[in-house]
Amino acid sequence: MRDKVILITGGGRGIGAATAVLAAEQGYTVCVSYRQNRDAAHAVVGDIEQRGGEAMAVAADVASEADVVRLFETLDRRFGPLTALVNNAGILERQMRVEDMDAARLARIFATNGTGSFVCAREAIRRMSTRHGGKGGAIVNVSSVAARLGAPDEYVDYAASKAAIDALTIGLSKEVAAEGIRVNAVRPGVIHTDIHASGGEPGRVDRVKDAVPMKRGGQAAEVANAILWLLSEQASYTTGAFIDVAGGR
Incomplete structure (x- = not known):
């Protein structure tokens, strides 16, 4: 039986990929999920x-939901039991003011960033909670500093979906604290990943970096370090907490 099994959603690129590699270095058996980029x-x-x-x-x-259930069942058969979940999968769409957003765009953003994280957390809890015969575990949700800042004129919908992740982190951490599961979150700032291209501005980090107190964009590995610390025994008395990896924003 494997001692440490981790699932990282959206693990094929950016923060997810960096987290997967670091987790493996720290002794985890790793499952990454992906939507399109095989x-x-x-x-x-x-x-x-x-x-x-x-x-x-x-x-x-x-x-x-069907994909998430299949994902966890595949993990059960190949690697289980699960001990750690990183809710990392997330999307954004082209920069736009709220007055120009339609409901279809909002549905896409919230389905992936919000509902997806909830359903993945549900499946993880059913496997890890001592209430269900599990041995406990840890969940780290990847939020965003945008949840605090609002991302005006660009991604208010994305920011709102990440604010939902913050609420999930707080509420769920209290719900399962006595069942051997810790739930925490990281809030990255502007990080050098290709997600910015999805918003129509691949060079966004360089444009906004001067507004960051540290005057630079972050690296995916810097976020991964925070995630792995929250998953580790070094954070054994930490739940419902947030680490902002945002250069001081």
Whole structure:
């Protein structure tokens, strides 16, 4: 039986990929999920395996409840039992003011960033909670500093979906604290990943970095370090907490 098994949603790129590699270095057996970019996810798995770790990639859209259930069942069969979940999968759409957003866009954002995290947390709890015969575990939700700042003129919908993740983190942490599960979150700031291209501005980090007190964008590995600390025994008395990895914003 594997001692440490981690699932990282959206683990094929950016923060998710950096977290997967670091988790493997720290002794986790790693499962990454991906929605579309199979090659990137399998490249992460290959990197881990070349370093002597064990990993797999599973195609799953966290906006689909059926996909999430299948993802966790696949993990059960191959690696289980689960001990750690990183709710990392997230999307944003092109920069836009609220007055121009339609309901379809909002539905897409909240289905992935909000509902997807809830359903993944549900499946993890059913496996990890001592109430269900599990041995406990830890969940880290990837929120965003945008949840505090609002992302005006760009991504208010994304910011709102991440504020929902903050509420999930607080409420769920209290709900399962006596069942052996810790729930925490990281709130990245402007990080050098390709998600900015989805918003129509690949160079956004360089444009806004002067507004960051540290005058630079962050690296995915810096966020991954915070995630792995929250999952570790070093954080054994930490739940319902947030680490802002945002350069002082």
